[in-house]
Amino acid sequence: ERPRILDDEEGGVLFYSASPSSSSGFGYASIEKQRQRLPVYKYRTAILYLVETHATTIIVGETGSGKTTQIPQYLKEAGWADGGRVIACTQPRRLAVQTVASRVAEEMDVKLGEEVGYTIRFEDNTNSSLTRIKFLTDGVLLREMMNDPLLSKYSVIMVDEAHERSLSTDILLGLLKKIQRRRPELRLIIASATIEAKSMASFFQPRRRRGLEGDEHGSSTEPAILSVEGRGYNVQIFYVEEAVPDYLRAAVTTVLSIHEQDSMGDILVFLTGQDDIDAAVQLLTEEAQNSKKCSSDALQTSKATIKGALDFYMPFQEKSVCSLRLAEHRLIVLPLYSGLSRADQDLVFLPTPRGKRKVVISTNIAETSLTLEGIVYVVDSGFSKQRFYNPITDIENLVVAPISKASARQRAGRAGRVRPGRCYSCTYILNVLHMLQLPVSLIGGRNRLYTEEYYVNDMSAEGIPEIQRSNLVSCVIQLKALGIDNILGFDWPASPSPEAMIRALEILYSLGVLDDDAKLTSPAGFQVAEIPLITVDSSDGHSMYDVSCHARCDNTDPMISKMILASNQLGCSEEIITIAAILSIQSIWDSVGGSQKKLDEAKMRFAAAEGDHVTFLNVYKGFLQSNKSSKWCHKNFVNYHAMKKVVEIREQLRRVAQQLGIVLKSCESDMQVVRKAVTTGFFAYACHLEAYSHNGMYKTLRSSQEVYIHPSSVLFRKIMKGEC
Numbered sequence: 001e002r003p004r005i006l007d008d009e010e011g012g013v014l015f016y017s018a019s020p021s022s023s024s025g026f027g028y029a030s031i032e033k034q035r036q037r038l039p040v041y042k043y044r045t046a047i048l049y050l051v052e053t054h055a056t057t058i059i060v061g062e063t064g065s066g067k068t069t070q071i072p073q074y075l076k077e078a079g080w081a082d083g084g085r086v087i088a089c090t091q092p093r094r095l096a097v098q099t100v101a102s103r104v105a106e107e108m109d110v111k112l113g114e115e116v117g118y119t120i121r122f123e124d125n126t127n128s129s130l131t132r133i134k135f136l137t138d139g140v141l142l143r144e145m146m147n148d149p150l151l152s153k154y155s156v157i158m159v160d161e162a163h164e165r166s167l168s169t170d171i172l173l174g175l176l177k178k179i180q181r182r183r184p185e186l187r188l189i190i191a192s193a194t195i196e197a198k199s200m201a202s203f204f205q206p207r208r209r210r211g212l213e214g215d216e217h218g219s220s221t222e223p224a225i226l227s228v229e230g231r232g233y234n235v236q237i238f239y240v241e242e243a244v245p246d247y248l249r250a251a252v253t254t255v256l257s258i259h260e261q262d263s264m265g266d267i268l269v270f271l272t273g274q275d276d277i278d279a280a281v282q283l284l285t286e287e288a289q290n291s292k293k294c295s296s297d298a299l300q301t302s303k304a305t306i307k308g309a310l311d312f313y314m315p316f317q318e319k320s321v322c323s324l325r326l327a328e329h330r331l332i333v334l335p336l337y338s339g340l341s342r343a344d345q346d347l348v349f350l351p352t353p354r355g356k357r358k359v360v361i362s363t364n365i366a367e368t369s370l371t372l373e374g375i376v377y378v379v380d381s382g383f384s385k386q387r388f389y390n391p392i393t394d395i396e397n398l399v400v401a402p403i404s405k406a407s408a409r410q411r412a413g414r415a416g417r418v419r420p421g422r423c424y425s426c427t428y429i430l431n432v433l434h435m436l437q438l439p440v441s442l443i444g445g446r447n448r449l450y451t452e453e454y455y456v457n458d459m460s461a462e463g464i465p466e467i468q469r470s471n472l473v474s475c476v477i478q479l480k481a482l483g484i485d486n487i488l489g490f491d492w493p494a495s496p497s498p499e500a501m502i503r504a505l506e507i508l509y510s511l512g513v514l515d516d517d518a519k520l521t522s523p524a525g526f527q528v529a530e531i532p533l534i535t536v537d538s539s540d541g542h543s544m545y546d547v548s549c550h551a552r553c554d555n556t557d558p559m560i561s562k563m564i565l566a567s568n569q570l571g572c573s574e575e576i577i578t579i580a581a582i583l584s585i586q587s588i589w590d591s592v593g594g595s596q597k598k599l600d601e602a603k604m605r606f607a608a609a610e611g612d613h614v615t616f617l618n619v620y621k622g623f624l625q626s627n628k629s630s631k632w633c634h635k636n637f638v639n640y641h642a643m644k645k646v647v648e649i650r651e652q653l654r655r656v657a658q659q660l661g662i663v664l665k666s667c668e669s670d671m672q673v674v675r676k677a678v679t680t681g682f683f684a685y686a687c688h689l690e691a692y693s694h695n696g697m698y699k700t701l702r703s704s705q706e707v708y709i710h711p712s713s714v715l716f717r718k719i720m721k722g723e724c
């Protein structure tokens with residue numbers, strides 16, 4: 001465990017206990033009272049009426065107004081889950097699915113996994129006879145359609161966070177529209193924080209048929225729109241006066257200056273991903289520990305840093321830095337991203353103990369999907385990790401890119417929703433913006449911080465739907481598996497580019513998944529579609545470049561499936577399933593608490609000349625030999641929780657493989673066949689080292705695109721030393 005809470009009084013490190021009892025105590029109102037105070041409560045009758053009388057209801061309401069946690073409960077109370085029917089609520093993010101489900105179970109005072117359950121990829125926490133309210137990722141609901149194309153067990157499907165326009169959300173909306181024609185009794189709720197409700201409504205508008213207004217169920221096929229008025233408080237916005245060179249450090253110093261200058265209240269910091277967030281947590285922890293020592297030296301440095309930070313911000317300029325109060329008001333620094341263990345995730349929801357200040361450093365997951373109580377200050381880096389796909393070069397990058405104005409406003413709004421009964425004297429958002437120059441190579445970089453002018457003049461108003469900036473391989477295979485053959489003519493909420501579509505068809509054809517008529521091949525195509533790797537869950541700042549040479553991302557999943565199928569003939573299915581399981585999680589390495597150098601050294605202990613895939617096998621072997629010990633993991637900079645997950649996923653993949661008739665067999669130490677299987681799946685990413693390149697430049701075979709080995713790969717160092 002890493003220290004997170006700084007407690008100088010006791011002279012030691014204090015831990016939050018991850019007890020599930022959560023928000024009771026600390027003077028919080030009873031759950032029922034809390035529920036009634038939420039803005040949606042006033043609209044309960046209206047919502048139920050609209051759902052009763054309309055096939056589609058679009059509900060717009062600001063984050064925290066109670067859409068996700070309350071509406072499914074209202075529906076259940078009104079009888080929509082009677083007679084064995086189920087109410088579904090989808091989320092683009094896995095982490096959000098888990099946390100809202102457990103919150104709703106708590107509010108209903110039921111055991112999670114029974115009446116209220118959730119399903120995410122590789123984790124089904126529902127009970128087929130008991131579950132009435134089911135939270136799930138939109139990707140999982142898409143998969144369910146493969147077995148139940150009309151989703152017949154659901155009476156109401158609430159597509160939540162629709163404003164995010166994740167790839168799976170868009171595919172889902174297109175398919176639900178089709179299902180509605182066959183199931184007029186199905187109710188859809190599209191919920192979102194900020195949405196151009198009108199354009200969503202026009203998507204669901206039925207094509208006019210001679211004055212036909214309703215269906216045989218007496219309900220309107222016209223979508224209804226309901227706007228839930230929130231009760232946000234004013235948020236004062238501050239920009240940096242001048243661009244700053246490093247948003248991470250700027251964010252850290254901003255937190256320290258808020259802590260130094262402003263009244264109590266928790267701080268929410270938006271950074272981009274696990275790497276950033278872990279670094280910031282470490283910096284903050286060190287900074288606070290320095291001040292704890294109270295040696296005049298440390299105090300001087302901290303003062304200097306803070307003074308430096310204050311110069312960036314207009315609101316602080318008149319104030320003088322008097323004394324450092326870090327020691328008095330202790331900081332509780334907590335990271336929030338989807339790679340965390342459940343216990344770590346739960347920490348952020350615990351009420352802040354009196355006299356302490358909580359700092360949550362998050363990916364954009366806290367932008368709209370999750371609501372944290374007590375946030376008074378928001379520090380916004382102005383960035384998030386976003387997928388960008390270039391169909392010409394066929395390269396998909398997860399890059400740190402500027403957020404849209406809509407996102408910036410959302411982030412700011414997180415500071416302005418304070419529960420009644422708690423009072424804050426001031427509310428700040430400090431906008432630490434910087435502009436990104438899209439990386440020339442695969443490696444993203446940080447540049448300058450940006451200013452108010454940047455916000456006004458350069459930031460785009462809305463984000464681009466993910467479907468228009470993604471590789472569509474998984475999307476195509478999913479639609480094909482659902483029997484939708486005319487993909488170009490599919491009714492999308494936002495059309496993907498034809499180039500990306502053609503690229504996807506081409507890859508799937510070359511993998512032998514599609515035949516000459518672009519239909520799924522039998523059995524290979526159907527088998528690939530069957531392996532549950534192809535769910536396209538939206539990312540929230542994953543660190544994706546874990547595999548050598550090319551980015552791993554959800555869209556390579558048909559390639560992973562193909563690799564598993566190939567391992568059957570090659571006699572190495574046990575090894576390949578291990579590799580597939582490891583490729584299905586973000587990272588098995590643990591960079592926290594150690595330097596990059598130490599992590600690299602640890603990696604070298606497992607490094608195989610063949611590259612990262614074989615290295616993964618070595619780590620997995622070591623983990624098993626250690627008896628799955630957390631100590632062993634800690635010593636070797638391997639993430640224990642990730643490895644436990646790998647074991648779990650591996651078990652599920654083995655079961656699926658067996659169902660598909662794959663013989664489970666180990667090739668012992670014959671790595672040649674393992675490499676063959678990997679290549680059978682990933683041949684499209686083949687590239688060759690440029691003969692005269694001194695900096696390890698490769699070119700892809702397909703498009704002659706320049707690529708480099710990612711620094712996280714075990715092959716990176718070798719390349720740098722010219723060994724490869």
Ligand code: ADP
Pocket residue numbers: 022023038061062063064065066067068069070099100103349368369370371373
């Ligand atoms: P919305 O979906 O409109 O953004 P939610 O239904 O997620 O709103 O949240 C409604 C309220 O429920 C929040 O304002 C917060 O007070 C409370 N809440 C939600 N999740 C949790 C949780 N895990 N722990 C404590 N309170 C929560």
Ligand code: MG
Pocket residue numbers: 064067068069160161368369
């Ligand atoms: Mg919500």
